Amino acid sequence: MAPSLTGSPEDVGAIARRQGLRGASGPAAIFKNGRAFSLTCFACIGGFIYGYNQGSFSGILTMSSFGSHMGDWVTNQTKKGWLASIFGLGAWLGCLYSGFLAEILSRKYAILVNVFIFLIGLVVQCVAAIGGAPCMLGGRFITGMSIGAMSVNVPNYIAEVAPPEIRGSLVALQQLANTAGTMVSFWVNYGTNNIKGKGNSQSDASWLVPICLQLVPAIALGIGMIFMPFSPRWLIHHNREAEARRVLSNLRSLDEDHELIELEFLEIKAQSVFEKRSTAEQWPHLAELTAWNTFKLQCVAIGSLFKTKAMFHRVVSATVTMFFQQATGINAVLYYAPSIFAALGTSSNTTSLLATGVVGVLLFLATIPAVLYIDKFGRKPVMITGAIGMGICHIAIAIIFAKNQYQWDTHKVAGWAAVAMIWLYVVHFGYSWGPCSWVIISEIWPLSNRAYGIALGASSNWMCNFIVSQITPIMLERLKYGTFIFFGTITFGGGLFIWLSVPETKRLTLEEMDLIFGSVGVAEADARRMAEINKEIGLDDVLKSIGIVTPSTDKQSQVTTNEIDFASKHE
Numbered sequence: 001m002a003p004s005l006t007g008s009p010e011d012v013g014a015i016a017r018r019q020g021l022r023g024a025s026g027p028a029a030i031f032k033n034g035r036a037f038s039l040t041c042f043a044c045i046g047g048f049i050y051g052y053n054q055g056s057f058s059g060i061l062t063m064s065s066f067g068s069h070m071g072d073w074v075t076n077q078t079k080k081g082w083l084a085s086i087f088g089l090g091a092w093l094g095c096l097y098s099g100f101l102a103e104i105l106s107r108k109y110a111i112l113v114n115v116f117i118f119l120i121g122l123v124v125q126c127v128a129a130i131g132g133a134p135c136m137l138g139g140r141f142i143t144g145m146s147i148g149a150m151s152v153n154v155p156n157y158i159a160e161v162a163p164p165e166i167r168g169s170l171v172a173l174q175q176l177a178n179t180a181g182t183m184v185s186f187w188v189n190y191g192t193n194n195i196k197g198k199g200n201s202q203s204d205a206s207w208l209v210p211i212c213l214q215l216v217p218a219i220a221l222g223i224g225m226i227f228m229p230f231s232p233r234w235l236i237h238h239n240r241e242a243e244a245r246r247v248l249s250n251l252r253s254l255d256e257d258h259e260l261i262e263l264e265f266l267e268i269k270a271q272s273v274f275e276k277r278s279t280a281e282q283w284p285h286l287a288e289l290t291a292w293n294t295f296k297l298q299c300v301a302i303g304s305l306f307k308t309k310a311m312f313h314r315v316v317s318a319t320v321t322m323f324f325q326q327a328t329g330i331n332a333v334l335y336y337a338p339s340i341f342a343a344l345g346t347s348s349n350t351t352s353l354l355a356t357g358v359v360g361v362l363l364f365l366a367t368i369p370a371v372l373y374i375d376k377f378g379r380k381p382v383m384i385t386g387a388i389g390m391g392i393c394h395i396a397i398a399i400i401f402a403k404n405q406y407q408w409d410t411h412k413v414a415g416w417a418a419v420a421m422i423w424l425y426v427v428h429f430g431y432s433w434g435p436c437s438w439v440i441i442s443e444i445w446p447l448s449n450r451a452y453g454i455a456l457g458a459s460s461n462w463m464c465n466f467i468v469s470q471i472t473p474i475m476l477e478r479l480k481y482g483t484f485i486f487f488g489t490i491t492f493g494g495g496l497f498i499w500l501s502v503p504e505t506k507r508l509t510l511e512e513m514d515l516i517f518g519s520v521g522v523a524e525a526d527a528r529r530m531a532e533i534n535k536e537i538g539l540d541d542v543l544k545s546i547g548i549v550t551p552s553t554d555k556q557s558q559v560t561t562n563e564i565d566f567a568s569k570h571e
Contacts, residue, residue, distance in 0.1 A: 029166045030372070036162055036251050039228060040170040044177035045221040046111060046154040049118065049214060050147045051181025054334055055360060056210040057084060057140075059189030059353055062338045065202040073133045077473040084335045084473075086137055088466030090144025091151065095459035098149035099452040100298050104291045106238075107157035107231045111150060115222035118146035122218070125211050129204050144462075152458045155442035156450060160231040161251055165507055168374040171442050172435035176367040179430060181217075182334060183360030185210060190353045236265075237272045238289060244268075259542075266539040271514075273533045275446060301452045310518040311449070317502045318441040318457030324494030325437040326464035328390055329487035330429050332472040333359065333422060343476060344401070344408070344418045355419055359426050366430025378506040379436045380498055386432020387495025393425035394488025401481035433494070437461075443505055444513050 030037055060066050061084065067074045073083050094114070101110035121143030128136035155171050162170040188210050196203035232251070235244035245265055249256040252264075279297070280287040282304075286297045305311045333340065337359055338352040374382065397418050404414040445453035475483040503516045534540050 029163075029375075030169055033163050033166055033252070035253055036166070036170065039161060039251070040158050040173050041177075042221075042224050042228065043111070043154055043158055044174045045217050045224070046150040047174035047177035048181035048184075049217050049221070050151060051178035051183075052185040052214055052217070053143060053147060053181070054087075054331070055182035055185035056189060056214075057087070058335050058337050058356065059186065059193070060207045060210060061336075062342075062352070063189075063193060063202060063207050064199050065204050066207040068200075069129060069204075070133050070136065073136075077477050081470040081473050083133070083136065083140070085466045085469035087140045087144040087147075088331075088462050088469055090141035091148025092459050092462040092466060094145040094148025094150075095152055095455045095462055098152040098458075099455040100295055101149065102153050102156060102234075103294045103298070106234050107153055107160065108225055108228055110153045111157065112222060112225050114146040114149045114153065115218055115225070117149075118143055118218050119215065119222075121146060122211065122214055126208060129208060148458065148462050151438075151462075152454045155438050156454050157231055159442040160233045160450075161229070161247075163252060164512075166375055167443060168379070168439045168506060169371050171439045172367070172371045172374050175435035175438055176364070176371050179360070179364040179367045179434065183357075183364040186337075186353070186357040186360035188213060190357050193353055232265075233268050233272070236268050237276075241269070262542055266537055266542060269537055270530065270533050270539055271446065273537065274530050277529060277533075298452055301449055302456060305449060305453065305456065310514075313517055314444050314453060315456065317444060318453060319460035320497055321437050321440055321494075321502060322457045322461035323464050324387075324490070324497060325433045326461055326468055327487070327490040328387070328429060328433060328494060329394065329468065329472075329484075329491070330426070330434070331465050332468055332483075332487065333426065335469050336472055336476070337422075339473070339476065340422065341419060343480075344415050344422075358423060362423050363426045363430045363434070366427040367434055370431045370435040374435065374439065375506050378504050379440055380502060380504050382432050383436045383498045383502075384495045386428045386436075387491050387498065389428035390425050390433075391488045391491040391495070393421045393428065394484045394491060397421045397425075398481045398484035398488065401484065405480055440502065440505065443508075444517065446514060 061074060061080065070083070073079045098110065098114075101113060105113065121139045121141075123139075124135055124142060125139030128139065155174055158171050158174060159167055192206045192209050194202070195206045195209075229247045229250070230240075230243070232244040232248040235241070235247065245256050245261070248265055249258070249261050252258075252261060254261050276287070283297065283300060286293045286300070305315050337356040341352040341355045370382070400414055400418040400421070404411045404418075408415050441454055441457035472483070475486070479486070505513065505516065508516065
């Protein structure tokens, strides 16, 4: 179960005061923070691109004109799995280098670099009309690298610019953009499927148009990111404090000397100073923030995630959550939806693409409540509910499939009942595991490990994506309805894991995560160092000026978590 929120009086006092100054979470809070919301919407073009790229390929795989260029790469189930899954393998590699780029270039410029890589991958895919399967495999691997890196960099960037009371909603907005991209791609495929006819007469434009359309949002994101602000947390960590304060003030639409800006700025600075001094103590030869030191620090930093119980808890929460997100079978549905619907008895490729288009619409609509209310309801209850719903849908599909797999022609209603279960399944995924898993891995890490921690969690997602995409066509061919029993069982296991192992993180700042994971105060030396830093940078003075007395100014003072409970109850 989730640990309680405990920590030093300075920590708890700052949290209580800040929560009292914030407004309530929910839709009103999103629009109240208009600047952060607008910036997030633009950054989420990266999520739209990922969703579009993923969704479009599911329809392209079934187009006869595409098959004429790919040969047995679309008829042999193992090779077909490679065509789809190599994207996930590239994304896994992208995750591994994403943290390094985010630290040396900034979150902002890391996104820009990966947009450029994405454009290269698209061009290579288009050349597949001449070069065949090798070009498609290479292009999808390259675009996968960029999408994998952006799947880390974009939520990291959003989490670091978002106010705590709507951080979950803004990170979830990336998943909404993802589902919007998937929805659009499904209907683009439906619209282009019949260009110049069907079968052998189908034009290459049927699959080239969906691929080339990705150039538009990618170029827009690349140009727009030039004008986006740097993450204030990255700026502070790289000694650009004046700029960080201006950015923070602009993002919150408050004066630079506002109490809330001062509290948030000093808390970020305290965490940054603490982690720099800890790095200097543990790895003094890597203390200077050079590119080469950052690369070496990435290796030792990832290793350090496994050395303490508190950090290992974060590793487990991130990697296993992201494993289960993919193991629910969502990308089996998104990559192979037309094939699945055909297996369930839909009468033609056009009908399968139409049913797939409904998947995109439902997935998009189901994600909207998560964006609006994730910071009210929390992460855990939503994910547990979603896991139960998805698991039931999988088992229902398996039962219908088992009873009717050889008689779909005479049992049309059964076929559409199974299709409806898939539609209901994506609804449960859309409001729960889709957005919530990315929110969790973007918010649980301390500043110095955040880029590497998110990369580790996302790499788990992409490796599982690769495996699921590789084995799904083989499972559908050999196991048939057993495929859905397999995914349903794993989905129930994911809900159990969230219930037992993952803490609730709603409405906590990124720095406050240390409290619920037990990182602060574990070692006496760390506690002393943080107290010294709080006093050195003036956080103690700020807290004292607003009526919160700390031990460094009054040994008799007491601050308890009751203040936090009171603030939360009176939002």
